[in-house]
Amino acid sequence: MRLTLHVWRQASGSPSGRFERYDMPDADEHMSFLEMLDVLNNRLIEQGKDPIAFEHDCREGICGSCGMVINGRPHGPVQRVTACQLHMRSFKDGDDIWLEPWRARAFPVLKDLVVDRxxxxxxxxxxxxxxxxxxxAPDANAxxxxxxxxxxxxxxxxxxxxxxxxxxxxxxxxxxxxxxxxxxxxxxxxxxxxxxxxxxxxxxxxxxxxxxxxxxxxxxxxxxxxxxxxxxxxxxxxxxxxxxxxxxxxxxxxxxxxx
Amino acid sequence: MELRSRVPDGPIEQKWDKHRFDLKLVNPANKRKYEIIVVGSGLAGAAAAATLGELGYKVKCFTYHDSPRRAHSIAAQGGINAAKNYQNDGDSIYRLFYDTVKGGDFRAREANVYRLAQVSLNIIDQCVAQGVPFAREYGGLLANRSFGGAQVSRTFYARGQTGQQLLLGAYSALERQIAAGTVTMYPRSEMLDVIVVDGHARGIVVRDMVTGKISSHMANAVALGTGGYSNVFFLSTNAKACNVTATWRAYRRGAAFANPCFTQIHPTCIPQAGDYQSKLTLMSESLRNDGRIWVPQQPGDTRAAKDIPDAERDYYLERIYPSFGNLSPRDVSSRRAKEMVDNGQGVGVEKNGVYLDFQDAIQRLGQHVIAERYGNLFDMYQQITGENPYQVPMRIYPAPHYTMGGLWVDYNLMSTLPGLFVIGEANFSDHGANRLGASALMQGLADGYFVLPYTIGEYLTSNKAGSVAADVPEAKAAEAQAAETTQRLLGVNGKRTVDVFHRELGRVMWNECGMARNATGLKRALAEIPRIREEFWTDVRVPGSGLELNQELEKAGRVADFLEFAELMCLDALGRDESCGGHFREEHQTPDGEAKRDDEQFAHVAAWAYQGPNATPALHKEPLAFEYVHLATRSYK
Known part of the structure; x- marks a missing residue:
């Protein structure tokens, strides 16, 4: 599927940022959302551009590292699913996807989609x-x-x-x-x-x-x-x-x- | 190098008590004069940092995560073992000890394992007191489930999130000490080197992952709780950031690396779906309590699972291992699954899995019972595969999951580099050649809460080394070296990304040093790895600078270390010319395909010592004696 991504880019240490547009012509419906970003990032690096910083670790929905606002909703369109467990089958060909970091006064942005929690x-x-x-401790069954x-x-x-x-x-x-x-x-x-x-x-x-x-x-x-x-x-x-x-x-x- | 295990004398039941009495105590007033660095904040690291802080030591704890609660222990699903015998089914400390030594295929140190079984009781007490919401029965007492490799129910669990709840317990204890000022936490800080002064570990070099600043932190002792190295395979169940860097760099400073070829391939993971796949997802082994594993009898059968009648299914674990059946240990189950897939009996579009089927359990117990036991796992499976496991069987296949090998430690958990302690998965000590399910959480917490806090005092009192300033030449040299490596990585400016190299390394390791190994393949890998490494250092592209948050740079440093470590792993696998536990050498098997140990030649720990950048590491052997659990062929039939 062909997608257009609009991603919040904010340089390390910079107080402001802006959206940048990226074409993703060949996303696969079986990819996870973060795997789609991996593919995009590898392409950006090959083109000599700075990859998108985002947090992730377990990719099983339990560590709590990942998180980004996808089309206005934290963790994206599927209820009760973290961004890392979201799969591309939840999107359709031609979609525009807007990606932003958590926005809250208590969570300053460190870079792109990474915030300080x-x-x-x-x-x-x-x-x-x-x-x-x-x-x-006393005996566990006490x-x-x-x-x-x-x-x-x-x-x-x-x-x-x-x-x-x-x-x-x-x-x-x-x-x-x-x-x-x-x-x-x-x-x-x-x-x-x-x-x-x-x-x-x-x-x-x-x-x-x-x-x-x-x-x-x-x-x-x-x-x-x-x-x-x-x-x-x-x-x-x-x-x-x-x-x-x-x-x-x-x-x-x-x-x-x-x- | 001398491998002194420091195992105390006396009957095995009394060793730990006697040892604790013999260990020198640190005067409470003196404890605050000692600084201890703990690297890692998983079960072992967080438990150790919290307990040491509580005892009055000045502790600094480092993690590369944004918060200690993110450590990969959080992802453990199934449970934690303890010899409580709350089920009255014949469990005891001795039985847990016996099962663990046997499960490890007689390649673990008996005294350590016995101690682990002893303190397992304290761990459950401690966790319940901290507020860990373990599963309970209607009477309000703790519930248990059974796990692979055991015939008693000794596994405590919190739904499918046991690791999460145990880690949050340890994390809360750690945060309490941070608030009390006894522990200083350094999040988003990656350890890049150990600082050795006069032959003792005296500090670490750290990169601040936000600003990129490289600095030294000094202490009287250093403890590494930095986890395992399954990500050497690229695709594993480990979190993406898990790496070998801390232990590998300690190895290069003089800590021996033990049994690096002992890796565990977990039998129940979701099979790979495409080339872009970034990691594999584990489905808890606890599912094997109620799920039945099968493949079509006929190779190449393309019918849907529901269309294959019972008579044409091969429930191969139940067939080959009637006493343990679907609960056979991990190494055995993984290997048999590989055999089925290799034989063309695999299922799914790619024919790369076996079925884990819940139909019988759902009919027997009702869907609500299965949902209560495994609901979150079923949801996760459906989210990833798009298939509903209440209606069609799950498809599973083995994946790298845990590494039994690690830095060599003595009974006090100290490495061959004095002052450097190693805890949890990062050390080699308790699981031999195969870890039983629900034993990793037990070992991490045992080391962190109940072993290291005692044994480290002995080192501190017998080595009255005063504090060392952070500007000693050794620290400055290590800092300069770390900065130089960073610059080198940024300066290659080649064409290929870090992931490309990591995937290539992973492919070689999975093919030649994965579930089954042979001399020809290992030699092939030993030729391939240096080639990939050389290409990495001439053609990798790491964008950005060292003085910012740079995730590619972090990844590049870790992959560079995997590219060195992989060679040691293959060397160890080649040298261990026998099959044992998870290390299956195809040349050594019984006629019915079971692992064939060679106790005459290989009842030892293989500990490798670094000899310099291009030199072959030196092999040292710690002989293993089995006085209590007598050497025997493991049988789960």
Whole structure:
């Protein structure tokens, strides 16, 4: 199939960029989207031009490295699929394809389609963990966890940290990412002692990093390749209100904890 | 070079406890005076960095990813083994030890494997406490599944994303230490060399992948958790960035490379679809719990799977290995699949796969049960192939997946270069010639959480080397060399891209040093590789400059190292004139096609020492003794 690509090009270290047009006369429907870009890049190099920088690694939809806005949608037209798992059979002959990096204040562009997502790591540093020393754990079966809770925690923990939720949000909010981690840990008994300090610290850091506020728009859930549910944001908000009112520690963690 | 394994005396059950007691302790107040560099942030690296930071050491952790959470451990699907015996089906530390030594076809060090089985219990406890959401039964207790090469259910899992959940656990522990200030994280930083001062590893040279700046970082000890080298085949299940650079450059500085020819070809991957293919996708081995593997009995059969009656199908693993059937170990299953395809019984348009069929399981258990167990894998398969595996059988074929070889380490996980420790897939130690499923995650976390944090203290206290400044001549020389290599790569300005050379190398390695090897082919490869390397250095084109984010330059450096490493791999494969585990030499097989070991001559670890740019490396042998699991022919029949 013949395609016309319009790709955002921004030089390393440059504050601005622009779209450039590339012809792709012979894309194969069985290629993955990134393989199509590989073919294009190899041609650009042979022509003495600078290849398009984009992030990718596992190409199995799990590492969260890849991500670009394809025709206005993070990760492209197919729901619940990362850009690396997208195949060319989702496009048709003659299509124009527009490629842009994640656009969000908290994700500065490094080059072309590559952005700096280290703000996510700093949100996790603020409390996205359970404080357990290596070697200090009780037997793994000492605390039974209802299957339903474990399954819900897993639903939230499936987040791959790609940043599509931020890119999709008109406010550039990281609420879905943050809520996924807070819910994953908050649904498990092991996560209770730090539950309310965690939500205060992580949400605080999210604000400091320049992410916008959540206005329940819902585009994050629609863009999420792992289908992380908006319900987790509601859960975060409930925890946040309780933590802010200062009741959380007394009600939920009578034994103390990092509160 | 002397290979001192430092395995403690005494009965195998007591070695690790005794050793831990004998190891010198570092006074808590002194720990913060020691700096430790950890390269890599996968299961081994992140677990080690977090634990060392928690103990009070000053840790610097480096990764070439934008975040430690992207390390390739994240892609592991199936599970992690532990001898918990929660299923009451006869498992024990001794059985896990036994299965691993036997599964490795008697080419692993017994004492290391026993320790691995021992600490497997702690790993599961640790992960659950961190909040890893393992699968559970309705009663709230942990669920298990079985995996290849074992007859007990000892594999813990989190849907098809076990690696992801374990890595996120280790990552969260690491981020906690970063926040506490005990670990400094250097993302987007690629290690280019080890700095050796007075015969000890004292630092690394690093390229900042955003600015291109090359600099030195010094420490009292260095630990590499930089993964395996399956990408030497170009097409593998490894992530695109996985490479041999860190271990290869350490080898060139004096760390011996052990058993480089021991590579694992995973039996269940999606077959290649076209010439543009950039990598292969694994379908978890756990699928073999419920899927049945078959091919048409008649070579060249072009009927659709559903039109081939049961009587005309060959469920070849069930036929040849009645006791293990579809759960036969990876090396055996891969080889048999190759045999079927070579014999013209392959399926799919390209005739390059075998069927993995879920019809019986769906009829027995219902589609919802299969969807719950493997839903994400089925979705992934459909997304890639465009076929619905609930309706038509999956097509699978073996692909390079894991490398058992790696830098040689002693019982303390220290390489032959003092002060350089190697953990996880990057070392050679625990899996022998074939790794069992769900054992890689176990080993990465064992090394990182429970072994290295103890053993490194011994080195630090017995070598009271003070801190070294980053401007010592050795550091400056290594930096200059790294900068020169970068300039050389940029300066060739030839016609062909890096990928072209990598694909060509991969083709040679897959054909001559892949699932089956023979002396003629290996000699051919040993002649081909230097030719490709020479062409690379005269005709590669790397665009851009060294002082920017330059992905082609990163790739070029890695492929340049693969082009050197590949030769060592073939040399080792040629020298090991026997078949064992994943190393199948066609000259050495039983009449029914099983691997034939030669314990008289080859019950040893082959450790290669670098002798200079154009010199043949020197071979050193560490003899292996099997006192507990007696040498026997592996049988899964």
């Amino acid at each position: 280290s703000a996510f790591d700093r949100i996790i540093q603020a409390g996205g963990y359970i404080s357990i020393r290596t070697g200090a 605390v039974p966890i209802p299957k339903r809770d474990a399954d819900s925690a897993m639903d939230a923990a499936a987040c791959i940290g790609c940043g599509a939720c931020v890119a999709a949000c008109p406010n550039g909010s990281a609420m879905l990412f943050t809520a996924a981690k807070i819910s994953h840990l908050g649904l498990l008994p092991q996560g209770q002692p730090e539950r309310f300090s965690r939500v205060l610290d992580m949400v605080g850091t999210m604000d400091e990093e320049g992410f916008g506020s959540c206005t329940n728009h819902g585009s994050c859930e629609a863009a999420c390749p792992k289908g992380i549910s908006l319900d987790f944001i509601a859960r975060l908000n409930r925890d946040l209100i309780r933590a802010t009112l200062g009741k959380g520690m007394e009600v939920e963690a009578p034994a103390g904890g990092a509160g």
